[in-house]
Amino acid sequence: MKLKFNIFYFVQYFSLGIIGPYLAVYLNEKAFSGGQIGLLLGSMPIVMIVCQPVWSYLSDLMNTRRVLLLVGCLGVAVASIGLGAAETFPIAFLWALLFSAMRAPIAPVGNAAALDYLEESGRPGDYSLVRLWGSFGFGVSSMLLGGLFLDQIVIYFTWFLAVMYLLLAGLSLLLPERREALIISEFSGLQFLRQNPNFTVFLLASVFIGGTMGIYNAYMTLFLKSIHASSWLIGLTVSLQALLEIPMMMVVPFLLTRFSMRRLIAVGAIALPIRWILYFIIRQPGWIVPTQLLHGIAIVSFFVVGVTFIDQHISPKWRATGQGLYSTALSGIGTGVGVYLAGIVFERFEIRSIWLLTLVLGLIGLALLLYAFNRLAKMGG
DSSP states (O other), X not given: OHHHHHHHHHHHHHHHHHHHHXXXXXXXXXXXXXXXXXXXXXXXXXXXXXXXXXXXXHHHHTTOSHHHHHHHHHHHHHXXXXXXXXXXXXXXXXXXXXXXXXXXXXXXXXXXXXXXHHHHTTOGGGHHHHHHHHHHHHHHHHHHIIIIIGGGHHHHHHHHHHHHHHHHHHHHTTSOOOSSOOOOOOOOHHHHHHXXXXXXXXXXXXXXXXXXXXXXXXXXXXXXXHTTOOHHHHHHHHHHHHHHHHHHHHTHHHHHHHSOHHHHHHHHHHHHHHHHHHHHHOOSGGXXXXXXXXXHHHHHIIIIIHHHHXXXXXXXXXXXXXXXXXXXXXXXXXXXXHHHHHHHHHHHSOGGGHHHHHHHHHHHHHHHHHHHHHHHHHHTO
């Protein structure tokens, strides 16, 4: 069964290796303006703000993962084809919103299914060993698209996405459902947040930090093109960030025996501002490659250790809902606002200026995170 989850994560992040680095390039090649690109890219995660908690809550309420994953994956495949066929920005915008709404449940519900399985298998600390297959898939797809198909991205982009999400839909049917029946009760998530203000500050910090990651995912490829990076170097740079995550994820179970989750997450938050400063300074594309190590540290901190950290603070009965709240903060609100602001910066200034925006957002997120963790440590949380 673990093999099925490994393949599921590989295909899921294979598709993200197409979306994240190259959607902005695709839209740019379709002759949309910087403002239109920023509006579209910023609106997609905002849709997830509404949809992700709802999908996740339904998953817990109905005690099912597979059905919602199947519906979401099929919906994304259809929206991908529609986006490719759209000839005008308003039509493309509507298809992009549907794309985002249907993609909303895949990450949190998929994570909840994996955590369910690992808990029932007696290996709750092995999430990183499953998630690393996602990094491998991201690295492979970003290298293939960047190195081989970047010049024909308008032709292949949406068709690649449709095929991958149809495959993911089929794989979702093979995943197990949790064996333990759910006792229906009212979810008190908002009450939990009111009663735990330090944890709420952690989610707020995730908003700012997620904003910087969203900007990076959306505009990194355009930035590399602006400093005249070749197609193969773009593919290498984008894929390397994911491939470097793999050995880091392999040692996460060991690190968790030596360090607290708070400390590991804080390390990732500290690495990000350093990275944004380097991006603003660098003028030669080759120097971007070694900085991808910092990306790997941040991804492991927030998308692996952070997922486990959240899981420890939410009842297993509402596992998907907890993951939905975290994903909404990190990849919904933060990404939506960040990408929209970056679009405005891109429209008015050179694209390099977006790294100053990420630096400001990252420093705010780091300050909030350290404040929350300091308070949690004093309370023994």
